[in-house]
Amino acid sequence: MIQVKNLTFSYTKKPFIKDMNFSVNEGEIFGFLGPSGAGKSTLQKILLGMLPGYRGSAIVGGMECREHGSEFYQSIGVDFEYSTMYEKLSARENLEFFSSLYDKRARSIDELLMAVGLENDADKRVSDFSKGMKSRLNFIKALVHDPKLLFLDEPTSGLDPANNRLMKDMILEEKKRGKTILLTTHNMQDATELCDRVAFIVGGQIYAMDSPHNLIMSKGAAVVTYTWIQNGEQTASCELEKMSEDKQLQELIAKNQLQSIHSSEPTLNDIFMEITGRTLV
Amino acid sequence: MRTIRISFIHMLGFVRRDMMLLAAGVSPIFIGLVIRLGIPFSEKMLTEMTGLPYVLVPYFSLFDILYAAIIPVIFCFITAMVMLEERDDHIDRYLFVTQLGRFGYYVSRVVLPAAFSFVVTAILLPACKLSDLSVLELLFLSLAGTLQGIIIALLVVGFSANKLEGMAVTKVSSLVMLGSLAPYFIPGPYRYLLSFMPSFWTGMVITEKQPIFMLVSVLVAALWIVVLWKKVGRKNN
Numbered sequence: 001m002i003q004v005k006n007l008t009f010s011y012t013k014k015p016f017i018k019d020m021n022f023s024v025n026e027g028e029i030f031g032f033l034g035p036s037g038a039g040k041s042t043l044q045k046i047l048l049g050m051l052p053g054y055r056g057s058a059i060v061g062g063m064e065c066r067e068h069g070s071e072f073y074q075s076i077g078v079d080f081e082y083s084t085m086y087e088k089l090s091a092r093e094n095l096e097f098f099s100s101l102y103d104k105r106a107r108s109i110d111e112l113l114m115a116v117g118l119e120n121d122a123d124k125r126v127s128d129f130s131k132g133m134k135s136r137l138n139f140i141k142a143l144v145h146d147p148k149l150l151f152l153d154e155p156t157s158g159l160d161p162a163n164n165r166l167m168k169d170m171i172l173e174e175k176k177r178g179k180t181i182l183l184t185t186h187n188m189q190d191a192t193e194l195c196d197r198v199a200f201i202v203g204g205q206i207y208a209m210d211s212p213h214n215l216i217m218s219k220g221a222a223v224v225t226y227t228w229i230q231n232g233e234q235t236a237s238c239e240l241e242k243m244s245e246d247k248q249l250q251e252l253i254a255k256n257q258l259q260s261i262h263s264s265e266p267t268l269n270d271i272f273m274e275i276t277g278r279t280l281v
Numbered sequence: 282m283r284t285i286r287i288s289f290i291h292m293l294g295f296v297r298r299d300m301m302l303l304a305a306g307v308s309p310i311f312i313g314l315v316i317r318l319g320i321p322f323s324e325k326m327l328t329e330m331t332g333l334p335y336v337l338v339p340y341f342s343l344f345d346i347l348y349a350a351i352i353p354v355i356f357c358f359i360t361a362m363v364m365l366e367e368r369d370d371h372i373d374r375y376l377f378v379t380q381l382g383r384f385g386y387y388v389s390r391v392v393l394p395a396a397f398s399f400v401v402t403a404i405l406l407p408a409c410k411l412s413d414l415s416v417l418e419l420l421f422l423s424l425a426g427t428l429q430g431i432i433i434a435l436l437v438v439g440f441s442a443n444k445l446e447g448m449a450v451t452k453v454s455s456l457v458m459l460g461s462l463a464p465y466f467i468p469g470p471y472r473y474l475l476s477f478m479p480s481f482w483t484g485m486v487i488t489e490k491q492p493i494f495m496l497v498s499v500l501v502a503a504l505w506i507v508v509l510w511k512k513v514g515r516k517n518n
Contacts, residue, residue, distance in 0.1 A: 048378050070284070070380045084375035088298060097291055101284050101379040 001026045001149060001180040002047065006056035009046060016042055017054070017204040026148075029171070029181040031191040033268075034201035035278055040184045043201070044151055047182070048078065061149060074102055077142035081154040081184075083134040084141070087127040091118060091137050094126060099144035106146030115170060116140055117163075131158045139167065143174070150174060150181045156190055168194060188268040192216075198268070202276045215271050226261040228252050233259065284381040288389035292363050302359050309352040309401065313409035316348050320411055341411035342487045343465050349406050349422035350458045350480065353430030356398035358451050360390050361437035365447040368438075387513075391434055399427040418487065421495050425483040428502035432457055432479070435509035439516055464488040479505060 002024040009017040017039050024030040032040045045051045046058050052066035059065070061075050085094045095109045113119045116136035126134065135158055142150060155171065156164045171194055175181060185191055191198050192212040199209040208215060222240040226249060227233055238246040240263055252258045272278070296302045320337060327336040337344075367373045377383040402423040406414075414422070436454040441447035460478030464485050467475070475481045482498030485491065 050374075050377060050383075070382045070385065073378055073380050073382065076378065078375065078378045080371065080375065082371050084371045086295070086372060087370060088295075097287075098375075098379065100287050101376070101381050103380065 003059045009054040028196045031183045031195035031198035038201045039204040075148040077147035078151045079139050079142040085126045090123045092122040102145035112140040132163050153184045192268050207276045222265045224263045227259040228257050285385045285389045289393045313405050317409040345410045346461045349426040350429050352402040353398035353427045357430035357434035360394040361434045365444040395427050395431050432505045439512040
């Protein structure tokens with residue numbers, strides 16, 4: 001669905017995106033992870049055909065981004081991080097207007113509103129919506145023309161746990177419908193849960209690209225931490241794969257003296273820090 | 282074309298909901314009435330008071346020039362306000378990535394309103410004019426006013442970060458219209474100091490009765506539009 005080869009872009013004389021190469025397969029959820037100013041938004045703009053002055057190649061849906069026509073956007077849906085709604089119009093009026101800007105209108109507005117729990121607020125002005133409601137409305141706005149490719153920028157930002165879950169389920173549902181999804185996020189938990197593959201971007205370069213599971217497993221070992229009572233509570237740790245070599249742990253198990261035991265894997269955030277030397281926030 | 286039409290109609294609906302913009306939209310009719318009825322009445326009062334044979338009559342064509350500019354400037358101010366509100370709410374960027382696209386957006390927000398204002402000016406100006414203008418001059422004034430409207434819209438959008446700044450920039454940008462005063466009030470070669478303003482050449486067309494100045498006026502306006510268009514494009518990136 002997306003092929004990027006030797007992509008370089010700069011706003012000034014200094015390159016901002018440097019020789020980037022990656023591809024995204026059809027039906028895949030691909031995550032861009034990186035701190036602010038890493039180049040994620042610029043990359044998204046290039047792929048959306050908004051910055052045609054790049055070098056190299058960026059092909060989306062078989063079309064070079066700098067040469068696209070208006071039909072390019074028929075197959076693309078975008079959910080920006082910020083609300084992009086007419087505040088003085090109702091949710092329904094907004095969706096009807098934006099869907100009228102496409103040749104095909106494939107999804108029922110009522111069904112989409114119902115899917116995100118906004119069916120009772122359809123005729124309310126968007127200015128009266130909470131941040132979470134606006135996020136949900138923004139998301140379904142990207143779906144009104146049933147695009148093949150979705151660009152989602154921090155889709156769960158500002159959502160309470162219940163709506164966060166709802167949003168993630170909807171994203172997975174869209175994947176099941178065959179959509180290719182490009183997700184930009186700071187939220188490592190979301191990326192781990194949603195993405196088939198992620199790319200770590202810092203300073204306009206891709207530092208690593210793989211599935212979250214492979215990244216976690218390739219760079220760090222799971223650790224087992226256990227506690228027992230001996231002159232107060234004692235704690236010790238060992239690597240999961242070396243548990244059988246830990247004599248103390250075996251002895252505690254044999255004597256039923258363990259107070260607690262749990263394993264912990266490194267998070268994607270830990271891996272990101274290890275690879276890039278940067279934090280995500 | 283379908284999406285551009287939808288976007289333009291949507292903008293009209295947006296203006297209808299905003300009382301300030303709606304009032305601005307109908308104001309050219311009232312301004313025209315004030316000029317058509319108020320200026321001759323003022324002339325009558327002034328001549329009676331001063332005993333002079335005429336006071337405002339030499340400037341009747343200037344009133345026509347300014348009226349022909351005010352109509353498009355008002356319409357383009359309205360569209361600039363809509364564009365700034367859409368920028369404040371990040372809607373313009375979203376519209377760029379729909380089938381409307383960036384080009385379609387600017388056609389629906391600048392080109393179509395300008396064409397609309399040309400038509401309205403071409404209708405209202407003959408009805409409210411004070412001086413004896415030929416059909417060619419009426420059409421030229423409508424076109425020149427429209428080009429000034431586009432310039433002001435691009436100045437407002439290009440140099441304002443939000444709607445509040447847009448109000449302030451509109452006031453300053455309106456000075457673009459005042460070049461037409463120079464041929465009436467500034468003597469000799471000094472008037473050419475304002476020759477970089479399209480409105481200066483509009484004034485020259487009417488005072489000097491030289492049709493070639495029509496071409497100069499359009500070319501100077503086109504140069505302004507090209508430069509400002511690039512500025513707006515850079516701002517959106």
